[in-house]
Amino acid sequence: MKIVTLGEIMLRLSPVDKQRFVQADGFDVVYGGGEANVAVSLANYGHDAYFVSKLPKHEIGQAAINSLRKLGVHTEYIVRGGERIGIYYLEHGASMRPSKVIYDRTDSAIALSKPEEYDWDAIFKDAKWFHFSGITPAISAQGAKITKAACIAAKKHGVTVSVDLNYRKKLWTPEQAQKVMRDLMQYVDVCIGNEEDAELTLGFKPGGDVTKGVLDHKGYERIFKEMQQTFGFKYVATTLRESHSASDNGWSALIYDGKSFYYSKSYDIRIVDRVGGGDAFSGGLIHGLLTKANPGEALEFAVAASALKHTIFGDYNLVDEKEVDTLAKGDASGRVQR
Template identity: 75%
Template sequence: MSKKVVTMGEIMLRLSTKGYERFTQAESFDVVYGGGEANVAVSLANYGFDAHFVTKLPENPIGQSAVNHLRRFGVNTDYIARGGDRVGIYYLETGASMRPSKVVYDRADSAIAEADIEDFDFDEIFKDAEWFHFSGITPAISKKAAVLTEKALIAAKKHGVTVSVDLNYRKKLWTPEEAKEVMTNLMQYVDVCIGNEEDAEKVLGFKPGETDVTSGNLELDGYKTIFKQMKEKFGFKYVVTTLRESYSASDNGWSALIYDGNEFYRSKKYDIRIVDRVGGGDSFAGGLIYGLLSSNDDFKYALEFAVGASALKHTIKGDFNLVTVDEVETLINGDASGRVQR
């Protein structure tokens, strides 16, 4: 029987300019669906887990299209509540070279932002579940969503479920002060904390030394200091960060660091040419969850799997990471040639 994992959040309609067009050039948009926790669910379904995504979507054709998109990739949608007025939308302009990508949100008053606790039976949702994953985006979308997130976390812990969070600070959704107030409280339920240098600072108030991702300068000792502080303050089992060295919008260095309370371990590093970086962090979270659950907590393997999986995601259009376990294993075992498979 495959392991049951649950994620909860917002799935949005993504409208992307074609190729590398700017918004002001666009005469049409490419349509996909995606969102932090939905992206993680798709990764875990690809890896063979019983992945359930929890959200609320309108009872209209656009809401149904989002549900169908999840089902297409093997995600269980039984716990999706139906109702509300709209699906959140985000617009994406893909950057290149020194021009960064841009995102414009149109997600106010979406169905999940307005959802009530009564829309979900969390005892049923977490029955027989082994893992629950959420991100800092979900409690940021509305005060009601923040309350809903805590209710889900309380139920998850009641059922003995391991909880992971991707801190995922979004400045267009809330301020650092709002994020710290809400997220610091939610950390009491978390076992595995994932976040990059901006997330750790803006959401929890920890800054890793002189690290500046925009200059490609990584000071690992700074991360080690805050990892120890975070573990001491919140009691996390693992503290994890991706290490993105942003040479340009097209080329990044990609690795990660994990701390289990005794040892710091840094993964191998990949130099990636980016096709689509949206969902890169979510694919990392999905890979980490798969690695920890499938290896009986071999955190070094889990980290290498997560980094390999997310490196591959950067080569795939759309929010979802459509790779298999075998493809990730091939990469992390040393074949990064990109040669045609036939």
């Protein structure tokens, strides 16, 4: 099944052993980015996952492409050119010390790219699903134009469209986000986003305080109904993170299909690397909605997939369908598999 994602893949540099930036004499190197991470998940589940972006022709750009190819993601629609790949520095948190991100992505190849550089008809020919996030239109005015052009082309080809709202305060303001993102929602069938995303990108506030481990389920149900009525979404979904510390989180999820609300089981997670957890949820939910019997089963697959991602270093969720199904069905023992 052909599934297309569009966005920026970046070089990630992290101090080793949870060191602080000021301690670091060296960095671990991995590649990742919201929509690239989703593509990797979908390739792991057996789909024909295509990632669309623009990367420089130099060796670092090629290394980013290779990181996707070796995991089964199709890269033939990645445009080559531009001067630089985006970089982000990640300091891993621990206990009460939060993780920290520093971006170095201004004027990256994708940020300066133009819609006419992409063969949209070829990209979406025979595609079943298209996924983007709020990060891509946030990186630049051109990023917003590319995202809208992709959405228009996807709808022209009858493709289901999903979005992870993914608000990034270091990239734009809530006013800028709402101007762009509310316009893009006309093309979206499946909307994914946490409480901060819903408020800052679309203007819907659920209540609760995740920094204190407080979740307001009724608040989510209220805004999901409002979002569905406003934009006509087929599904609205969110992860429900209870941040007890940088090391330990409660993790569950919710989906609304316009009629009923489905809450997943909850997981207590000891975090190895939380980056990409939301992307793992998006990839799992897309796979679940395409293959599972109902939204509830799709949600359980997605939340199990994202729980597993928190145990894996790097941006990518390196698990297969069987592993996710095992956890979703209740085996969270972590026993050695012999």
